[in-house]
Amino acid sequence: MAGDVTPFSPRSAEVAGLDALEARAANRESVVRRGWAATWPKLLAILIVLAVWQLVVWTRWRPEFVLPSPVDVLARLWSDLQTAALWNAIAITIRRGIVGFALAIVIGVVVGALVARFAILRAAIGSLITGLQTMPSIAWFPLAILLFKLSEQAITFVVILGAAPSIANGLIHGVDHIPPVLRRAGRVLGARGLDEYRYVVLPAAMPSFVAGLKNGWAFAWRSLMAGEIIVVIAFQASLGQLLQVNRELSDAKGLLAVMITILAIGILIDSLVFGTIERRLREKRGLVAA
Amino acid sequence: MRLVPALAGPFGVPEAEPSRAGAGRITVQIDGVTKVFPAGSGSVTALDDISLTVRQGEFVSILGASGCGKSTLLNLVAGLEAPTRGSVHRAGEPSFMFQDAALFPWLSVEQNVELPLKLRKVPRGARRDRVAQLLDMVQLGAFAKRQPHELSGGMRQRAALARALARDAEVLLMDEPFGALDAMTRDVLHDELERIWQSTGQTILFVTHNVREAARLGDRIVLLTSRPGRVAEAFPVDIPRPRRIEDPDVAALAGLVTNRLRQEVARHGR
Numbered sequence: 001m002a003g004d005v006t007p008f009s010p011r012s013a014e015v016a017g018l019d020a021l022e023a024r025a026a027n028r029e030s031v032v033r034r035g036w037a038a039t040w041p042k043l044l045a046i047l048i049v050l051a052v053w054q055l056v057v058w059t060r061w062r063p064e065f066v067l068p069s070p071v072d073v074l075a076r077l078w079s080d081l082q083t084a085a086l087w088n089a090i091a092i093t094i095r096r097g098i099v100g101f102a103l104a105i106v107i108g109v110v111v112g113a114l115v116a117r118f119a120i121l122r123a124a125i126g127s128l129i130t131g132l133q134t135m136p137s138i139a140w141f142p143l144a145i146l147l148f149k150l151s152e153q154a155i156t157f158v159v160i161l162g163a164a165p166s167i168a169n170g171l172i173h174g175v176d177h178i179p180p181v182l183r184r185a186g187r188v189l190g191a192r193g194l195d196e197y198r199y200v201v202l203p204a205a206m207p208s209f210v211a212g213l214k215n216g217w218a219f220a221w222r223s224l225m226a227g228e229i230i231v232v233i234a235f236q237a238s239l240g241q242l243l244q245v246n247r248e249l250s251d252a253k254g255l256l257a258v259m260i261t262i263l264a265i266g267i268l269i270d271s272l273v274f275g276t277i278e279r280r281l282r283e284k285r286g287l288v289a290a
Numbered sequence: 291m292r293l294v295p296a297l298a299g300p301f302g303v304p305e306a307e308p309s310r311a312g313a314g315r316i317t318v319q320i321d322g323v324t325k326v327f328p329a330g331s332g333s334v335t336a337l338d339d340i341s342l343t344v345r346q347g348e349f350v351s352i353l354g355a356s357g358c359g360k361s362t363l364l365n366l367v368a369g370l371e372a373p374t375r376g377s378v379h380r381a382g383e384p385s386f387m388f389q390d391a392a393l394f395p396w397l398s399v400e401q402n403v404e405l406p407l408k409l410r411k412v413p414r415g416a417r418r419d420r421v422a423q424l425l426d427m428v429q430l431g432a433f434a435k436r437q438p439h440e441l442s443g444g445m446r447q448r449a450a451l452a453r454a455l456a457r458d459a460e461v462l463l464m465d466e467p468f469g470a471l472d473a474m475t476r477d478v479l480h481d482e483l484e485r486i487w488q489s490t491g492q493t494i495l496f497v498t499h500n501v502r503e504a505a506r507l508g509d510r511i512v513l514l515t516s517r518p519g520r521v522a523e524a525f526p527v528d529i530p531r532p533r534r535i536e537d538p539d540v541a542a543l544a545g546l547v548t549n550r551l552r553q554e555v556a557r558h559g560r
Contacts, residue, residue, distance in 0.1 A: 010481070011478055011481050011482070012429065014478050015429050015478055015482070016429070018442070018444060018474065018475055018478060019429075019433075019442065019444075019445055022442030022443075022444065022445070022475075181388060181390050181392045182392055182394065184370070184386075184388070184392070185386075185388065185392035185393075185394070186394075187370065188368055188370070188384075188385065188386035189385075189405060189406045189409060189453065189457065190383070190406055190409040190410060190457065191405075191409055195409055199405060199408075199409070200394070203394065203396045203397075204394075204396070206396065281396075284395075284396060284437055285395040285396055285437070285439065286395065286437060286438070286439025286440070
């Protein structure tokens with residue numbers, strides 16, 4: 001129908017003029033510059049923490065074998081990183097984290113999608129999901145151990161319970177907050193039924209869903225550490241278990257080196273994986289303050 | 291003449307030759323439509339016994355003060371709502387454009403325009419050609435890869451127009467599409483819309499509360515009363531095209547319609 005319209009119109013020049021005056025200039029900073037802008041405050045914060053730590057050590061508040069200096073701990077971390085033991089522990093812990101988190105995503109998405117879609121389910125379990133989120137994961141372990149003994153399943157069980165409610169809530173919140181005009185637009189453009197979900201509802205809910213994933217990961221990582229300290233499994237020297245062993249051996253340097261490792265992994269996954277996805281989504285949609 | 295009820299499925303290929311307004315086949319037929327909304331314990335009658343016949347290629351401006359149920363009328367024609375009484379028939383599923391461009395912020399400009407084609411299962415190659423053509427038509431070819439937030443308000447509305455045209459619907463419903471734009475941009479878009487409409491031969495129902503705009507664009511102005519919405523009067527617009535918003539004829543007609551609208555509004559103050 002509209003095939004033979006020429007782009008030329010008597011007012012082309014005016015249209016182009018208004019566009020040039022009004023369109024926002026695309027603002028693309030270099031990756032290096034942005035990377036540095038995001039990195040230096042973190043580096044500074046780490047330096048400050050290390051300085052305070054060193055000051056506390058110098059006050060001789062605790063003997064050095066209980067609270068070693070940051071230099072000694074970092075040296076110990078460096079040498080531990082040359083050993084297979086630490087890397088094995090990292091591998092075991094991360095594998096558990098990924099498996100548990102993946103299952104939590106599946107469960108969280110299914111439950112979240114159902115609750116967002118059906119009012120009766122929302123009335124029934126909507127507040128329960130939020131309630132589960134406030135439940136400290138460590139409180140689940142006695143039950144988990146009764147159900148699954150001292151096994152990997154017990155840990156996975158608690159990791160899922162820690163992460164799935166956040167993921168479900170992120171999805172529900174995202175669907176609830178879709179601007180009605182976008183759903184109307186989708187409908188009048190011919191998006192019905194499953195198409196509406198695929199092309200309108202899910203993409204519109206994505207930022208909130210990713211926020212839920214990020215939150216869920218934090219819960220999963222915390223639950224995992226609690227689990228590894230409580231549920232000791234033979235021949236599975238995980239990071240949590242290394243913490244326990246070092247405490248029993250009164251090896252403060254080793255203990256702190258493992259703690260730094262745990263913190264670093266948590267932060268890296270949060271900022272590199274979820275932080276990157278979140279930033280891309282927000283930039284694409286113009287949700288970043290100029 | 292083939293017409294389908296507003297809540298029925300899609301309709302076949304539109305017949306080719308665009309005909310003069312008033313002479314073509316009927317594309318929208320509203321018969322004695324009443325729409326009542328429940329409100330608290332009672333109810334509100336938004337539209338009361340509205341009848342309107344629109345022919346292919348006609349541009350109808352629907353004008354009224356607040357509370358005349360203009361938007362409700364479009365929703366009924368779009369099939370987004372069902373009438374309480376009466377019937378609405380239209381040729382095929384209409385396309386719709388809102389005051390808010392309502393572009394999907396996660397899609398680029400060209401992806402937004404492509405979506406209705408994708409939903410109709412148009413093959414990829416044909417989609418690409420059609421999107422390029424539509425973007426050229428609204429003069430956004432250079433901005434195809436931009437995200438909606440990188441565009442100005444006027445550009446967003448043009449992208450929304452291209453997306454609405456991508457439905458290839460016979461009837462285009464427009465709900466105050468230029469209401470939020472500045473006067474200069476609106477003026478340019480009037481020309482663009484007139485040009486595009488003249489070449490596509492679509493039927494347009496254009497809701498506005500701007501009398502000048504109604505006179506500038508329409509073949510006919512349908513003035514609605516408020517609470518409940520009834521057809522107060524219909525004004526034919528016999529001013530040759532292309533028109534300009536500053537044409538004396540447009541201004542004179544707008545003056546006439548404004549007077550009628552004033553009487554209508556004053557009735558509610560008594």
